[in-house]
Amino acid sequence: MPDDEWERFLRESEAGAPGAPVEPSARAREAERRLRERSGPPEGWRTYAPARPRRRRTGWYVTGFAASAAVLVLALFPHRVVDWFGGGDGGASPAAAAPETARPEEAPGAEPGPGATIAEPFRGSPAARWADGAAGISVPAARATGWMDAAQVERALIRSRDFMVASGLDPRVLRGERPTEAIALLNPEQKDVQEYLRASLSSATPTAETDPLLLFSRFRPDHARLVGDTVRTRGRLTYREGRRGAVEVTADVTFVYPVTPASGDGGSDAEVVRTIVRREVVMSWDDPSKVVTRPGTMSLVSYALDLTNGGCSAPTGYFVPPFGTADEGAADPSHQVDPYDRTGPIGPGDTTASADGDCATATRS
Template identity: 60%
Template sequence: MGERGGPIVGKGGESIPDEEWERFLRDAEAGAEGAPEEPSARARMVARRLREESGPPEPWRGHRPVRRRGGKGWYVAGLLVAVALVVVALAPGWVAGWFGGGDGGGEGAPLGVESARPDQPPPTAAAAAGPTLEQPFRGSPAARWADGTAGIGVPEARATGWMSKGQVARALEKTRDFLAASSLDPAVLRGERPGKAIASINPHQRDVRDYLAAAFRAPSRENDPLLLFSRFDAAEVRLAGDVVKTRGRITYREGRLGAVEVTTDVTYVYPVVRAAAGSDEVVRTIVRREVVMSWDDPEKVVTEPGTFSLVSYKGDTTNGGCDTFTGYFAPEFGAERATSRPEDGPAVDPYDRSTSVGTRVREGGDAGCGTATRS
């Protein structure tokens, strides 16, 4: 299943066959000669970032055991690469009382682009009907969010580290292109391999290289492609329409060795239905990812033009499957939820962007599958 999908795309946009990609992975084991440093997990940079955060440090590539799945809705608190949380939402009818007007119910004018972390979650109000094929975001705060990359705030560029103002502007543009290629591309959402997104990642990062190869060959808890890419099994589900709602922002600062360190924090809302013809029950899979990347100085770090090095990536997902590692999101519909066993994990609002992903997992501790308060 990990080999299914589109080809890897090279820097010029041309397709790279899978066998050439595998050969590249083998040939690249020796790295590039003559460069001062080869990026790996960029452990020292991650360590510095973690020292600046409150709470216990989180490993870049580790995980906490996930409890057996169960319950009407699930929230997985675990560390996978940096951390992965998985939540499966309650049936819309059970939580209809939490939806309504204002930001929580889809009423009112569209929201402006997010420029800073909000200080509270979107409000909830009176009851509203759930999603339909015609209105897949009804009853959700996402009804007021922008479509696609329009919902991702990009800051003004300024000279930073080794980059000029113009170079920073291009790095920010390429960063948003990566988010689109990894989480919004229609072919990738249908389950194809995210070749264009992979081509944006520095191929000289040995640990990331190994993770990507394993994630698509044999997805597992340790090597889950959904930590970076949004994919659904086209044989099981399809998008309800062609719109994905987003809300988030990009920030940057000078990083290690004069690099430009860019942080992306974006929530994506995917309305889906079963793949079978005539299906009309709409559910939503909600994914929030925080990806930190480093646009490195090629005179100090082994890199390729137009690529970035991954520093860390964290995420939490609602209604994407709990403790399942197939390489695809597995949203549940009414029939599955009706037979699920209640779970005693923490209650989580997937639309709450007032705290970081790291803070959320620390507060969740080792709790396994919990309940999403709304979908």
């Protein structure tokens, strides 16, 4: 091949022959595929596309507002909320009352709903929010007092509560049996109390001074029986240094006993009466080096009773709920007592029962 032809061949091979087919690149092939798939005219690369409008989350804000409003209503009108959800009329149980740690400044308010029934014996009373049994008796923190260190004071407080439980909640005692466990906590060397125990628990005709109800809760089995096995309580223990360095514990407790006639069948329409008993018992845990006592026992300083729906006639040694008809004792309408009012101590004229049948009138039960 001549030299000039060879040079021309090399130049054409390097530059490519005119009109020769060119293999498209991968990017070109992808662009061509998108153009074929797109409907309508192609969009310029600077064409403006408005943003998709955001949907406002109105549901979140409405829900949050509704929740805030519900919290506010619950805080301001708790009793009304209970009514709405049926808590006062056989629905959900009302909110429990906080433990009593100090003397209240006012009596509890009225509770919604009708009166007591076999299914709901505490309905319509403040006791619907109270705790069961011993759980309703608040015990304070212990500190060294008098002759006792903190651990000894704690034991004295627990035993003081045990006495209130044994004397006011023991099912056997409520049926009229001997209060053995409560007596075991009493100092056997305290002669006047031992004489009271012998007279009150052995006499068929107790007097106002020897009535066992002054210390023990009892129902005559042939007259009344408890509705269920729950007694509602509210109260607290307090303590201080007493005489001769003793630790003096005061128990102030209200017991609510729902009872029904023993002769009835206990059906859903049976009559239910709430016997309400408030007790103030002052107990002295004495220094054995200064007072004759026995370990684990205490001496009684005083005891008082406020009774509603437990009898308005002469003492019988048992609570006598007024089933069917009014109690035979005459109530004094000019002297009214709220059995749930715990704002003050038990006064001499506060009780709704007395030995001579002159009784105050309870404003509610």
